[in-house]
Amino acid sequence: MRLLARTRTVAVDTAREIGSVGVEAEDVGYAIDGRNLVDGVSLTVRHGEIVAVLGPNGAGKSTLLGLLTGDLTPRQGTVRIADRPLSAYSQRELALRRGVLPQSVMLSFPFTVDEVVRMGRAPHAGLPGGESEDAVVARCLAETDVAHLADRVYPSLSGGERARVSLARVLAQGAPVLFLDEPTAALDLKHTEDVLRLARERARRGDAVVIVLHDLNLAAAYADRIALLAKGRLLACGAPAEVCTAPVLSELYGHPVDVMRRPGGDELLILPSR
Structure with a gap:
């Protein structure tokens, strides 16, 4: 009975209803040493769409992503996932609701690629039903073109290979809201296109996807909406043809x-x- 009760405490609705709110920021701000890195930004990302966050260096893109994921606490405003404030979730519940790919992943221990991707399944431990762990891991390895690296030790990989393995780990998490911070920075042309097509497919299945990018053409080609940041403020947000003038x-x-x-x-x- 105690096990069942514990399972219920982490049961989170991970439905992907197209058009429903995935993540919403309302007037959020964040400052360090009196300098506003994000200032009064409001942004809503719905299930079934990709929103790309663009802006020059220092515009506040990664800081905004940190606020949306709960890695940073806003000094003002509120962030909600599935209409609940981030503070209402436990860490495990958040891990079931949102997956986060940071700009860089520091991992020096000699885990194999297969083991790294399986780390993404940790929030699901003890929860009933769903696809088997082996099936999820195999699918995510194949989707990111790293299945042939499954037995390789992670630190021995190239930068691009590590980036794709890290993405596979996030995808294996199975969360309905995805945050990807410059996921193509270390990738060649083919894998860059593969990653954006994969993000497009996840949105088509009902995920809400937020991507920080520097490549304007990639954003225009794959995003449903583009949010432009300048000096921590939201300059514009809309369809690529509307804001990319x-x-x-x-x-x-x-x-x-x-x-x-x-x-x-x-x-x-x-x-x-x-």
Whole structure:
């Protein structure tokens, strides 16, 4: 009976109803030494969509992500996941609700790739039902193109391989809200496209996906909405064609930018003027 009671305390609704709120920030702010890193940002991300967060270095992108995930505590405002404040969740409940891929993962112990990906299943220990751990791990290894590395020791991998293994671990978590901080930074062209297509597929299945990116063209190609940050404030948020205009981006990045359409299609091409 005690085991059943303990299971109930971590039972969290992880439904993925398209269009329902996945994560919501209301007037959040964060400061260090009197300097506002995030200032009065409100943002809602719904299940079934990708929101890309863009902005120059120091704009507050990773800080905002930290507030949305609960890794940072806002000095003002509220963050909710599934209409509940983050403070209402235990750490295990949060792990069942949201998966987080940071910019870098420091792991020096000689775990194999398979073992690292299985770490993503830890929040589900003791919970009934669902897909078997072996099946989830095998699927996530295949989706991120690291199945052939399953027996390799994590510290021996290249930077791009480590990035894909870390993503596989987050995907194995099975959370309906995903936060990815620069997931393509160490990847080659093929794997960059693979990761964004995978994020697109997770959104299609009903996940709410937040991605911090520096590549404007990737964001325009794969995101449903783009949130532009400047000096910790939300400059604009909307469909790529609405917010990715030459005047807005040129001002945001302090460099002239050309925005055009790919010949024969509607996809945006965003290039620095040279």
